[in-house]
Amino acid sequence: MTTIFLTLLLFAQAAPSRVDTDTHATAEAIQQHQPDSAIAQFKQAIAQTPNDPAPYIGLGETYMRTSNFAEAIAPLKHALELNPDLPPVHRQLGYALLAQGYAAEAIPHLDRSKDRAALGIAEIETNHFAEAVTNLQAALSEKPNDPDLIYYLGRASQMLANDSNERLLAQFPQSARAHQLKAENCSRFHEMQEAETEFRAALAARANLPGIHLELGELYAQNSKLVQAEQEFREERRIRPGSAEAAYRLGQVLLQQGKARDAVNELNESNDLMPNMPETLQVLGKAAFLSGDKTLAEKSWTQLLSLESEGPLATQTHFDLASLYRSEGKKQEAEMHMQQFQKVRGAKR
Amino acid sequence: MKWITHLSGIAACVMFLGASTSTPVFRLAHPTGLNFILQNSPTPQKYLIETMPGGIALLDYNNDGLPDIFLVNGGQISSPMRTPENFSRRNPKYWNRLYRQNKDGSFTDVTQAAGLASIGDGNYGMGVAVGDYDNDGYPDMFVTNYGKNVLYHNNGNGTFRDVTAKAGVAGGGWSASAGFFDYDNDGKLDLFVTRYLDWDIELSKACGAKKDTYCQPGEFGGVTNLLYHNRGDGTFEDVSVKSGIAAMKGHALGVAFADYDGDGFTDIFVANDVVEQFLFHNNGNGTFSEHALDTGVALSSDGKMLSGMGVVFQDYDNDGLPDVIVTQLPRGLYPVFHNEGKGVFLDKTLTSGFGMLSGSVSGWGIGLEDFDNDGWKDVFITQSHVIDNVEKLDSGLRYLQPPLLALNHEGRFEKADVGNDTPVAGRGAAFADINNDGKVDVVTTVLGGPPEVFMNRERSTNHWITICLEGTRSNRDGLGARIKVNGQVRFTTTSGSYLSSSDKRQHFGLGRATQANIEIVWPSGIHQRLDHVEVDRILRVQEPKQ
Numbered sequence: 001m002t003t004i005f006l007t008l009l010l011f012a013q014a015a016p017s018r019v020d021t022d023t024h025a026t027a028e029a030i031q032q033h034q035p036d037s038a039i040a041q042f043k044q045a046i047a048q049t050p051n052d053p054a055p056y057i058g059l060g061e062t063y064m065r066t067s068n069f070a071e072a073i074a075p076l077k078h079a080l081e082l083n084p085d086l087p088p089v090h091r092q093l094g095y096a097l098l099a100q101g102y103a104a105e106a107i108p109h110l111d112r113s114k115d116r117a118a119l120g121i122a123e124i125e126t127n128h129f130a131e132a133v134t135n136l137q138a139a140l141s142e143k144p145n146d147p148d149l150i151y152y153l154g155r156a157s158q159m160l161a162n163d164s165n166e167r168l169l170a171q172f173p174q175s176a177r178a179h180q181l182k183a184e185n186c187s188r189f190h191e192m193q194e195a196e197t198e199f200r201a202a203l204a205a206r207a208n209l210p211g212i213h214l215e216l217g218e219l220y221a222q223n224s225k226l227v228q229a230e231q232e233f234r235e236e237r238r239i240r241p242g243s244a245e246a247a248y249r250l251g252q253v254l255l256q257q258g259k260a261r262d263a264v265n266e267l268n269e270s271n272d273l274m275p276n277m278p279e280t281l282q283v284l285g286k287a288a289f290l291s292g293d294k295t296l297a298e299k300s301w302t303q304l305l306s307l308e309s310e311g312p313l314a315t316q317t318h319f320d321l322a323s324l325y326r327s328e329g330k331k332q333e334a335e336m337h338m339q340q341f342q343k344v345r346g347a348k349r
Numbered sequence: 350m351k352w353i354t355h356l357s358g359i360a361a362c363v364m365f366l367g368a369s370t371s372t373p374v375f376r377l378a379h380p381t382g383l384n385f386i387l388q389n390s391p392t393p394q395k396y397l398i399e400t401m402p403g404g405i406a407l408l409d410y411n412n413d414g415l416p417d418i419f420l421v422n423g424g425q426i427s428s429p430m431r432t433p434e435n436f437s438r439r440n441p442k443y444w445n446r447l448y449r450q451n452k453d454g455s456f457t458d459v460t461q462a463a464g465l466a467s468i469g470d471g472n473y474g475m476g477v478a479v480g481d482y483d484n485d486g487y488p489d490m491f492v493t494n495y496g497k498n499v500l501y502h503n504n505g506n507g508t509f510r511d512v513t514a515k516a517g518v519a520g521g522g523w524s525a526s527a528g529f530f531d532y533d534n535d536g537k538l539d540l541f542v543t544r545y546l547d548w549d550i551e552l553s554k555a556c557g558a559k560k561d562t563y564c565q566p567g568e569f570g571g572v573t574n575l576l577y578h579n580r581g582d583g584t585f586e587d588v589s590v591k592s593g594i595a596a597m598k599g600h601a602l603g604v605a606f607a608d609y610d611g612d613g614f615t616d617i618f619v620a621n622d623v624v625e626q627f628l629f630h631n632n633g634n635g636t637f638s639e640h641a642l643d644t645g646v647a648l649s650s651d652g653k654m655l656s657g658m659g660v661v662f663q664d665y666d667n668d669g670l671p672d673v674i675v676t677q678l679p680r681g682l683y684p685v686f687h688n689e690g691k692g693v694f695l696d697k698t699l700t701s702g703f704g705m706l707s708g709s710v711s712g713w714g715i716g717l718e719d720f721d722n723d724g725w726k727d728v729f730i731t732q733s734h735v736i737d738n739v740e741k742l743d744s745g746l747r748y749l750q751p752p753l754l755a756l757n758h759e760g761r762f763e764k765a766d767v768g769n770d771t772p773v774a775g776r777g778a779a780f781a782d783i784n785n786d787g788k789v790d791v792v793t794t795v796l797g798g799p800p801e802v803f804m805n806r807e808r809s810t811n812h813w814i815t816i817c818l819e820g821t822r823s824n825r826d827g828l829g830a831r832i833k834v835n836g837q838v839r840f841t842t843t844s845g846s847y848l849s850s851s852d853k854r855q856h857f858g859l860g861r862a863t864q865a866n867i868e869i870v871w872p873s874g875i876h877q878r879l880d881h882v883e884v885d886r887i888l889r890v891q892e893p894k895q
Contacts, residue, residue, distance in 0.1 A: 190744045223745075224708045256704040258761065286650070290700050319652035323645055326693050338642065341652060 038062045046075075053079035057089055064092055069099040087113045098122050117143075121152055129160035176206035184215070192223055208239050214246055221253050229253045237266075244274035252283050260291035271300075278308045282317060289324055297324055315344045373768030374720050374754055375791070375803035381455035385446045387776075389423040389796045391737060392430075395555040395563050397548060398495045398523065399426055400735050401602075403794050404476030404848030407781035408488045410463075411507055414887075415450040416781040416852055418792060419465075420800060421492060422446070424473040430550045435470040436496075445474060445492060454784055464508045465501065472496035476777070476848030480529025480538045482579055484825040488853070491540060493524035498542065502583075518577050518585050523548055526659075528844030530606045530615050531824045532592075532631055534872045537579040538824045541594075541617060543601035544572040563736050566622045566656075571598035574619060578635075593637045599624045605662035605845035607671035608831065609644075610692050613874060615829045618646070620657030620675050630692075646673055646686045650696035655681060659778075659847030662840065663717040664688075665701070665726050666760035669838045674703075676712025676730055676847070679746055683707040683715075683730070702762040706755050709746065711735065714778025714847040718789040722811035722858030724837060725757035729767075729803075731775030731793045731847070749773055752793060752801075768806075773798060781852030787813045787885055789856050794849075812859040812884040814867075821892040822873040826853050829872040834865050859884055 039062055045055035056079035063072035076093040080086060091113035097106035098118060103125035110119040120136035123129070136153040143149055169178050183198030199216040202209060217232030233250035240246055251266035267284035271277070285300035301317045301324070308314050318341040325334035389399045404421040411417070424436030424443045437443050447463050448456035460466055468474065472494035479488050487503035497519040501509035513519050523545045529538040547570035556564035573595040577585035589595040594617075603620030610616070614631035621627060625647040629637040641647035649655055656678040665672050670688035677683060685701045686694040698704060714731040721727065732750035739746045749772035755762035774796035783790040788805035795801060814834060818827025818841060830841040834857040843850045859865060867879040871892050882888065 224705075226705055255699055258700045258702050258704055260700055290697070316652050319648070320650075323695060326643070326645060327689060327695055329691070334643075345652070 132156035263287035375768035406850040478527035719858030
């Protein structure tokens with residue numbers, strides 16, 4: 001994978017780093033895709049001027065262009081011994097070393113050439129994940145649509161997370177965070193009971209650790225254990241009274257149990273704590289509608305549409321508003337929102 | 350900005366909520382003589398038909414006052430299927446079966462004697478509808494199939510006769526639920542037949558990454574439903590096109606009838622699988638208009654398609670207006686569409702308690718019956734996922750599931766102990782007071798297994814009355830009559846549920862009331878009133894001549 005990426009990088013270079021002393025003949029040979037001829041000519045030039053870095057560079061580049069990374073290393077190294085101040089040559093040597101699996105050796109050269117993409121990749125290979133993330137993010141900021149860079153950044157981040165998690169589990173196995181981590185992993189593998197046990201262990205280790213009740217509540221909610229979910233969200237609300245999300249989650253699970261009025265209270269509070277969250281407004285509208293407060297429902301949904309006129313939430317909100325207006329006998333408004341709903345949904349029978 | 354789901358990507362595990370009552374309402378009975386096994390014949394090829402049967406009817410075919418049981422069988426499916434496939438329906442193992450109830454509560458298989466052994470080659474059984482289409486006082490049966498449907502006329506002497514050809518109701522394709530009703534109030538029962546998919550052996554395929562599971566219905570084309578008008582001479586006219594019913598193509602599985610807007614004409618709700626639900630409004634002139642979207646019953650509360658299976662169309666909150674509850678597959682709740690009047694329904698799934706009852710379960714047959722006679726109709730649902738290896742696709746789901754019983758507490762449903770938590774592949778469900786003890790019982794069908802008989806052993810001293818209508822100007826069964834007892838309303842029907850047909854007698858729980866005030870609006874338009882009626886009995890009511 002690394003080799004493929006480096007090959008791509010090499011051919012993506014806008015201009016070769018060929019030094020000015022290239023002979024006309026070798027340049028021609030390279031351009032005519034006759035690497036053997038070019039190699040012979042560079043070797044001849046080296047024999048004639050052994051202290052000139054140029055033919056070494058030319059020879060190394062020719063090897064690089066034919067993906068003969070192993071052969072490229074020696075002449076590029078020799079060129080840098082003759083003149084260490086050649087960043088493009090450092091880059092080429094860094095690529096060659098990296099392609100050959102010498103990531104640690106490649107890093108100083110890639111660093112000097114300021115090639116942060118390749119440097120990030122080399123750092124992944126040497127398990128320097130934090131540095132890799134930094135460098136790949138920097139590279140990505142210059143080339144935001146490069147799928148290779150996006151991939152490597154994802155990989156570096158994942159490795160960094162794994163590294164951090166392993167450290168946590170190894171050094172602090174009984175800590176609340178270790179139990180939280182294990183609980184989250186169990187959840188991912190649909191091991192509900194194990195996840196619940198680990199979340200409980202996390203709480204036993206640190207009773208008021210913020211976020212645990214929220215996650216445990218979500219676990220219960222996703223498994224249709226709504227009463228238990230409500231208890232956990234209430235606990236999170238107690239620990240973090242300023243958490244808009246805890247209020248939102250509590251409101252949502254109350255609504256799912258049909259406790260529409262209680263849900264309205266929580267969702268209103270969530271909306272006060274963090275105004276204009278479209279999801280909060282959506283559920284608030286639903287809870288208000290079901291509790292008979294059509295004014296609040298209309299206000300919430302209209303507000304949502306002013307914030308988010310497209311997307312799934314907007315589509316659903318048009319549907320909800322159509323229901324609301326239909327229930328009020330406002331046929332025209334109901335029809336309008338139903339048309340919007342149908343238009344966005346593009347549904348056909 | 351969005352709220353992040355901390356546990357994203359987690360599929361919900363199946364969690365069966367704890368029951369809210371300690372005494373089971375039902376006892377799983379094993380009546381002597383009821384030895385039926387529903388042969389659906391699952392194959393490695395995953396032919397979709399094999400996961401969809403089978404229907405059940407509770408009817409009193411011999412008018413002895415004891416409900417009998419008719420069970421629809423699937424058939425044998427070759428692996429792979431032959432073209433044409435005959436489903437081996439001549440083999441007794443694959444017969445439909447009629448069981449006559451004896452006075453001691455046991456059953457006798459009278460299939461052969463009743464002339465019901467033959468279902469015809471090329472038919473794989475699905476459902477059954479019951480109604481006295483010729484008003485001779487004996488219930489007739491219409492059996493739906495993948496293949497040709499069959500109408501059995503009840504001869505009144507314990508036998509039936511296949512009159513399909515004369516009646517002209519064979520249809521074709523893949524039929525599912527069906528129901529008798531009188532859409533033009535002419536006193537003769539008409540017939541509505543749902544059809545599921547444009548499917549046959551040539552179109553069949555298996556789905557899933559390894560081609561090892563049943564396909565979603567969206568993989569196949571939609572089809573139209575059938576409406577037959579009863580001419581009154583033993584024949585029916587296919588009016589599907591001219592009535593407007595055939596204007597809509599769907600994936601229909603369930604059907605239920607009620608007059609939702611009180612205009613005196615019976616409307617039709619069709620449960621569709623992953624297309625919009627249909628609500629056919631009866632225009633009163635022989636035509637229907639589809640109004641699901643603009644009445645609010647087409648989609649779930651969040652605007653999504655339902656995988657509609659079964660349906661019930663009765664009033665659950667005692668406001669006198671028929672509501673709709675649809676059973677469907679998991680990740681969606683069983684929607685409760687509350688009839689607000691003026692032709693508008695509101696989704697009250699959450700406030701009625703169904704947010705707590707559904708979500709990770711899959712529903713099929715359904716009934717709204719007052720099992721504890723407290724004056725509020727409760728709900729019973731057979732459950733099981735449609736895909737027999739769903740655990741491989743989603744470890745949070747289960748193929749086999751126990752049925753759901755939820756008791757109605759003034760419009761809010763709470764789970765109760767059904768009396769048998771053994772998970773099964775439940776499909777059809779029919780409702781009747783089988784032993785005439787004043788408590789509604791349930792019989793369900795199970796893929797690959799025997800039917801389950803849930804005998805009601807509820808111990809309350811609540812009162813009840815069961816009303817058996819006899820139409821004179823209206824159809825003999827009184828189907829379509831609106832019966833109001835002490836403020837509660839039932840719309841008289843044998844239809845609803847999934848592939849099944851329930852007792853035509855309408856049961857009312859009366860709580861502490863020791864008298865019943867009864868109002869009946871017959872399909873003929875005649876209003877009848879009976880005051881201070883003695884309770885705790887089965888009351889036969891004949892329609893007045895005028």
